[in-house]
Amino acid sequence: MKLDARIPSGPIEQAWDNARFEMKLVNPANKRRHHLLVIGSGLAGASAAATLGELGYNVTCFCFQDSPRRAHSIAAQGGINAAKNYQNDGDSVYRLFYDTVKGGDFRAREANVYRLAQNSLSIIDQAVAQGVPFAREYGGALTNRSFGGAQVSRTFYARGQTGQQLLLGAYQALERQVDAGTVTMIPRTEMLDLIVIDGRARGIVARNLITGKLSVHLAEAVILATGGYGNVYYLSTNAKGSNATAIWRAHKRGALFANPCYTQIHPTCIPVSGDYQSKLTLMSESLRNDGRIWVPMNKGDKRTPNEISEEERDYYLERRYPSFGNLVPRDVASRNAKAVCDEGRGVGETGLGVYLDFADAIARLGEHTIRERYGNLFDMYQRITDENPYKVPMRIYPAIHYTMGGLWVDYQLQSTIPGLFVLGEANFSDHGANRLGASALMQGLSDGYFIIPYTVGNYLASSKLGKVSESHPDAQAALSCVRTGIDKLLAIRGRRTVDSFHRELGKIVWDDCGMSRNAQGLRTAIEKIRALREEYWQNVTVPGSGDDLNQSLEKAGRVADFFELGELMCIDALERNESCGGHFREEYQTPDGEAQRDDEHFSYVAAWGYTGPGKPPELTQEPLEFAYVHPSQRSYK
Amino acid sequence: MKLTLKIWRQKGPEAPGKFVSYPVDNVNPEMSMLECLDVLNESLIERGEEPVAFEHDCREGICGSCGFMISGIAHGPQAATTVCQLTMRHFKDGDELVLEPWRSRPFPFVKDLVVDRRAFDRIVQAGGYISVSTGNAPDGNAIPVGKEEADRAMDAAACIGCGACVAACPNGSAALFTGAKIAHLGILPQGQPERDRRAVRMVAQMNAEGFGSCTNIGECTGVCPKEIPLEVIARMNRDYLRGIWKERHQLVTTIAPVTDWDLVTK
Incomplete structure (x- = not known):
């Protein structure tokens, strides 16, 4: 297969303008005749559904939660980037573009990233107009903070709840369209298959999670905005319900899956405390603005942090990266934390933790200012750990947080299945091998508010889409495939719970395809995953029936997909014989332990095709070209 | 520590409901209330019983999915804390906690601790x-x-x-x-x-x-x-x-x- 990314020609500054001008338009009066499905109601899904509704399309939006407002975008804390240059500190669209391409370790598509940086400006305007209560200066102007991987202050925030406030803005815009009658919202309903007719995405099979009823929904185009797949690892900062089922089942219907091994480990999470643990809690990266990260100089130092004098502390990020210090990008910060813990210098009961210390910032700025900036995060930390971070340094450790990989999309956000569009974290598009902090909110909203409204119109106007009916054999086949899958899970009646399998799968993937990987470990992991998956289909137990609210059944289907995706992650990681961004292969590092890229052989997007159960996936490469930002060894020193 | 969870069990809006008491041993004080329910549910599933349905998602107190009454108090005894962030250290060994769904007519009942909001x-x-x-x-x-x-x-x-x-x-x-x-x-x-x-x-x-x-x-x-x-x-x-x-x-x-x-x- 040859991938056409449909990147517009001409100078990058004009690419998006040119592309929009060349797109075909749908007559305003005809828009309501086009039915679109939006799956997911996070930042990307809600903003897409709302905007398409405003334009007059007939939209149906689905979410598995009881309300669209619960989508996991809500948990994003720190902020959203935009190249407004309100701080007059040298920011520009080009600089945000440059920082993002570099931060992604030269594994993202330049044209996409440039458009993202351009759209960042309008996102802030839109959110402010919706009433998102961003932090302000006394004079009334918007204020900014800095974030990892950048030397300008371009991050807009609403306390430590930026994701919540942006999502509520998009949710309210969505509910306004529900009231206006352009959007039908269907909560507590999960997409379980994609319907492809004559090579085009024409609908989905969905399960009502309350009644268990399966239904077929047909449309002219399907838009997936279902988030990332970090929950493959079981323990992650994702919500418990976050899952890859929609994108994975679309993959099995023909959509290529790009760069599955690019996963992001967030450096600042609360360390694991016990084996009952169900999820990991993030502490916003913005804390690294004022917190200093350190571990004891000496191995196995079990004294309390306040007993360890300045001379006996190693502020290892400041020492190794004097120009970025504690604000190095996430992958670098995470790897360094792992390295000092592997040396035996980790802190806390498990030894898997480093200190994030605010004593200096409190001495310099006063407790009041720190409370203003991070009060709710400090409260949350204290609620969970029973320690007061104003007095004792926080203990943090890296955790899986975001997945840069996802379904392959072209510049118009269309997957390899015509009519199937993929937005936000669910696609692979803009972050390369490592996402910079405060860029996920930006991408979700850029895709939903400002890209899909144009590109889906172009698709509808330039495609001849005949009528299809529920009785179409392909629709019925998808429906019965879903039904068979559910019956099969319910019929196994084995002896192990879904969670116990999921936990074991997560541990395999974390150990061998987590913060660092090597060929031997990846090969073993693939074997282990296959064996465990085999056991899953023999020995899992799913109580209850398929005819009512059955949370075990929901989980069982999602975990079945995580098994297959986890394997593909390892295959992709094994194939990529280089280190880049979040993908750190131990065999490929510089003498001082930094990621060693191999641009000659691996400057491409790895897009994997599904070839059938038990068959090896097929790799298609999309070469990456860098005409503006010249690939270099990333240096934050 | 050991706790007794007295939980409202009801299969659906039309089905009869009742309180069922479940002893839970080995409660770690660091666990959240929901992780304590996870532990109970795992043991119920292993015994071939249906787990307790409860609403949850982000488990960091921001999505608003979770919530039920704990011994008569919405989200339990700890101020400014959702049940997903309520750690068990706030309870004593031997406590009995009564868990009930939100009860209000505009929130129709769905199952166990789940209502329709x-x-x-x-x-x-x-x-x-x-x-x-x-x-x-x-x-x-x-x-x-x-x-x-x-x-x-x-x-x-x-x-x-x-x-x-x-x-x-x-x-x-x-x-x-x-x-x-x-x-x-x-x-x-x-x-x-x-x-x-x-x-x-x-x-x-x-x-x-x-x-x-x-x-x-x-x-x-x-x-x-x-x-x-x-x-x-x-x-x-x-x-x-x-x-x-x-x-x-x-x-x-x-x-x-x-x-x-x-x-x-x-």
Whole structure:
């Protein structure tokens, strides 16, 4: 297969303008005749559904939660980037573009990233107009903070709840369209298959999670905005319900899956405390603005942090990266934390933790200012750990947080299945091998508010889409495939719970395809995953029936997909014989332990095709070209 | 430590319900309330029984999915804390905790500890927004918003829509939830053009859903995990009165509450 990314020609500054001008338009009066499905109601899904509704399309939006407002975008804390240059500190669209391409370790598509940086400006305007209560200066102007991987202050925030406030803005815009009658919202309903007719995405099979009823929904185009797949690892900062089922089942219907091994480990999470643990809690990266990260100089130092004098502390990020210090990008910060813990210098009961210390910032700025900036995060930390971070340094450790990989999309956000569009974290598009902090909110909203409204119109106007009916054999086949899958899970009646399998799968993937990987470990992991998956289909137990609210059944289907995706992650990681961004292969590092890229052989997007159960996936490469930002060894020193 | 969880079990709205007591051993004080339920559920599944259905998602106190009564208190005894962040160290060895779903008529029962809170979405549909379509916005700094105003708007906007306020209120009022959105948008300059209409329609919808009236008892703010201040209700009342006075000749339309889950209408 040859991938056409449909990147517009001409100078990058004009690419998006040119592309929009060349797109075909749908007559305003005809828009309501086009039915679109939006799956997911996070930042990307809600903003897409709302905007398409405003334009007059007939939209149906689905979410598995009881309300669209619960989508996991809500948990994003720190902020959203935009190249407004309100701080007059040298920011520009080009600089945000440059920082993002570099931060992604030269594994993202330049044209996409440039458009993202351009759209960042309008996102802030839109959110402010919706009433998102961003932090302000006394004079009334918007204020900014800095974030990892950048030397300008371009991050807009609403306390430590930026994701919540942006999502509520998009949710309210969505509910306004529900009231206006352009959007039908269907909560507590999960997409379980994609319907492809004559090579085009024409609908989905969905399960009502309350009644268990399966239904077929047909449309002219399907838009997936279902988030990332970090929950493959079981323990992650994702919500418990976050899952890859929609994108994975679309993959099995023909959509290529790009760069599955690019996963992001967030450096600042609360360390694991016990084996009952169900999820990991993030502490916003913005804390690294004022917190200093350190571990004891000496191995196995079990004294309390306040007993360890300045001379006996190693502020290892400041020492190794004097120009970025504690604000190095996430992958670098995470790897360094792992390295000092592997040396035996980790802190806390498990030894898997480093200190994030605010004593200096409190001495310099006063407790009041720190409370203003991070009060709710400090409260949350204290609620969970029973320690007061104003007095004792926080203990943090890296955790899986975001997945840069996802379904392959072209510049118009269309997957390899015509009519199937993929937005936000669910696609692979803009972050390369490592996402910079405060860029996920930006991408979700850029895709939903400002890209899909144009590109889906172009698709509808330039495609001849005949009528299809529920009785179409392909629709019925998808429906019965879903039904068979559910019956099969319910019929196994084995002896192990879904969670116990999921936990074991997560541990395999974390150990061998987590913060660092090597060929031997990846090969073993693939074997282990296959064996465990085999056991899953023999020995899992799913109580209850398929005819009512059955949370075990929901989980069982999602975990079945995580098994297959986890394997593909390892295959992709094994194939990529280089280190880049979040993908750190131990065999490929510089003498001082930094990621060693191999641009000659691996400057491409790895897009994997599904070839059938038990068959090896097929790799298609999309070469990456860098005409503006010249690939270099990333240096934050 | 060892605890007894006395949990409301009911298969569906039509099925009979009852309390069932479950002893849970090996409760780690660091666990959250929901992780304690996870442990119980794992043991139920291994015994071939149906696990306790409860709502949860982010498990970091922000999505608003989780929530139930713990021995009569919405979200349990710890102030400003949802059940997903309530650690077991707040209980004593041997305690019995009584877990019940939110009980309020506008929140129809679904299963075990799960209820239907779609009434909240409809209250937002009735006007909990600023009508600005994508692309209409002026530059972000074109409208200055004073820091104090922005902070007060943020205090109200922090609501997570969990429904604890309704569950705690002896009248089953949704005034704190509705007031929070009216206050958030009504404080900001961007929210002024629709301020009257918003208050009138949202209050009308709240009444149409069957939520009770507010009599300023304050239980709502006491259990609110985000500590939404009671003042938002005063603000709602003032904006409502202002709106009624100015728009009294306008016909207020409400959205018909939907209670069933057969959502696919063809």
